Amino acid sequence: MIRSIILLLLIFPIISCSKGGDTPKEEELSLPAAASLIFPSNNSECIEGVVKNDTQSSVTFQWEDATNADSYELKLKNLSTGVTTGYNVIQNEVTIELDRGSAYSWYVISKSKNSKEISESAVWRFYNANATISSYAPFPALLVSPTINQEIVFSSEGIVLEWTGSDVDKDIVAYDIYFGFSNPPELYQENLNTPKVENVVVKPATNYYWKIITKDSKGNISYSNLFQFKVK
Structure with a gap:
């Protein structure tokens, strides 16, 4: 009988500690x-x-x-x-x-x-809103990939440049890509009608820059941020 009581006393603290460890920290709760x-x-x-x-x-x-x-x-x-x-x-x-x-x-x-x-x-x-404006410029394109300061593993198949465009008037007609290893980058392709270009040729151990110009049907344009990334 005494031996059984001693064993129970030894096991109880272990169970208590185990339950305490499962309790979320106060920092996480708040x-x-x-x-x-x-x-x-x-x-x-x-x-x-x-x-x-x-x-x-x-x-x-x-x-x-x-x-x-x-x-x-x-x-x-x-x-x-x-x-x-x-x-x-x-x-x-x-x-x-x-x-x-x-x-x-x-x-x-x-x-x-x-x-x-x-x-x-x-x-x-x-x-x-401004009552005197009948047509708004597109929002600046959001660059999706590569992201800013991203490091990309070199591939002989090239890389993908991808972005998203939006316009209050829903009249985007084209995109121009500026891309290269110089800053600012030079025009790479113009008047694209899709926000993605695949198989872009790059070199290893090189830093690149890119940005997008968005155009709408009324002649309005907007400029994205300039992103830099590195091909390893």
Whole structure:
């Protein structure tokens, strides 16, 4: 009998430690979730702002409350100037004055005072409406592959250049690719009607640069970011 009691006492701490190890850390439980964006809608013309004057209007950005988040930072980029501004708030909306007729991208960072980690939402893009503009330029193309500073293993079959394009007016007609080992890169192919080129010849141990110009039916154009990558 005494021997059985001793064995039970020895086993009990082991079981207790095992259960404790399965409990999620407090940091993990308080990790803020990524916010879901609501307005302005992605790839849209925002016509619901309050006009302030000929050049500016105010727009209220909205997103869903994120689990475990107690504050947010909205990151807003003017796609024409490249300037990014941050807005720190504790609620799930903020009103900002914008340039009329300009293209913007935005996303939200979720934060928690109980966690050092943050979470980022998807990135959305839109045009702030201007009644005097009848046709908007395409949004700058988003370069998909190769990504910026990516290292690619050399292949004799070449590489694939891929991107995505979007336009409020849905009238993109062509893309021009600038690609090469010089910066800025030279024109590689023009007037493509698909956002992908395969079997692009490259050399090993070489750095390359590339960007995309998007054209629409009204003669408007936009320029993507310039990406650099390396073929090993």
